[in-house]
Amino acid sequence: MLASADALPDLTGRTYLITGANSGLGYYTALGLGKKGARVIMACRNPSKAADALAQLKAAGATGCETVTLDLASLDSVQRLAETINASGGPLHGLINNAGIMATPHHLTQDGFEAQIGTNHLGHFALTGRLLPTLLRTPGARVVNVSSYVHRFGTIRLDDLMMTRGYARWPAYFQSKLANLLFTLELKRRAQGRLLSLASHPGYADTNLQTAGAKMEGSKLAEGFFGLGGALFAQSAERGALPSLLAAAAAEVEDGAFYGPSLQLWGAAGPTTCAARARDEATARALWERSVSLTGVSYAELG
Numbered sequence: 001m002l003a004s005a006d007a008l009p010d011l012t013g014r015t016y017l018i019t020g021a022n023s024g025l026g027y028y029t030a031l032g033l034g035k036k037g038a039r040v041i042m043a044c045r046n047p048s049k050a051a052d053a054l055a056q057l058k059a060a061g062a063t064g065c066e067t068v069t070l071d072l073a074s075l076d077s078v079q080r081l082a083e084t085i086n087a088s089g090g091p092l093h094g095l096i097n098n099a100g101i102m103a104t105p106h107h108l109t110q111d112g113f114e115a116q117i118g119t120n121h122l123g124h125f126a127l128t129g130r131l132l133p134t135l136l137r138t139p140g141a142r143v144v145n146v147s148s149y150v151h152r153f154g155t156i157r158l159d160d161l162m163m164t165r166g167y168a169r170w171p172a173y174f175q176s177k178l179a180n181l182l183f184t185l186e187l188k189r190r191a192q193g194r195l196l197s198l199a200s201h202p203g204y205a206d207t208n209l210q211t212a213g214a215k216m217e218g219s220k221l222a223e224g225f226f227g228l229g230g231a232l233f234a235q236s237a238e239r240g241a242l243p244s245l246l247a248a249a250a251a252e253v254e255d256g257a258f259y260g261p262s263l264q265l266w267g268a269a270g271p272t273t274c275a276a277r278a279r280d281e282a283t284a285r286a287l288w289e290r291s292v293s294l295t296g297v298s299y300a301e302l303g
Helices: 024-034 047-059 075-088 115-130 132-136 149-153 169-191 209-217 220-233 242-249 281-295
Strands: 015-019 039-044 065-069 094-097 142-146 196-200 258-261 269-271
Touching: 015 024, 024 039, 024 047, 024 094, 024 242, 039 047, 047 065, 065 075, 075 115, 075 132, 094 115, 094 242, 115 132, 115 169, 115 281, 142 169, 142 242, 149 169, 169 196, 169 281, 196 242, 242 258, 242 269
Parallel strands: 015 039, 015 094, 039 065, 094 142, 142 196, 196 258
Antiparallel strands: 258 269
């Protein structure tokens, strides 16, 4: 169990890359790792917001943080960042696939994917595959995919992954979060111990993800509803980041494990369970193959 980021071991000499690290869970994951001496690469879409977050992190004692630009809704952006990281020659001890969008109005990524599956799953699938050369040459490297408790309500629509036959924002989100877990366990099977593949979920955490979809839609009523719910019932984003911190940096973790709050929606971080559909190997293989086809990232290094 992990009740506080202060309980993490010293991380001096270790390097982590976190997507969406300028706010919410990503920010507090960066803070927890950075205060323990890690070098933290904050991969963010908005350079201005990233710069503001970086200043706050450094002031809080996470002095090893730095920013890079990444738009997970663009495969070109993913490739550019991965090429830069791979060319640096340095280690990458942990990739934390944290960024995401939730229950947004229908829109497409730059590559024509439905935005929630495109950002939450396909963007991270491509980034992980592109970074494999660096991950595989770093002993003990970990990939952490941030899923959600609501993956339990998801269904993978292999015949209509982009929901062209009737888009619904919440089922699209549930699908993307289920995809995170199927990807995690299929990566574990294919990597065969050459890296650790893990997943986490924050429970019910108060972040701007709760209201982003309503803001995009322009619904003040929905924005107020979700904002009030977060303020009254959710745990803090700092607490919500603990499962990701445990998966990324705790001394003892199990390959393929799923970490979340002890009470599912609230509490200290520890091992948790996923829905049976997240362990379906046939679906995981089919989603993997579809993801390779869509992104052009083959994971050739895994053989």
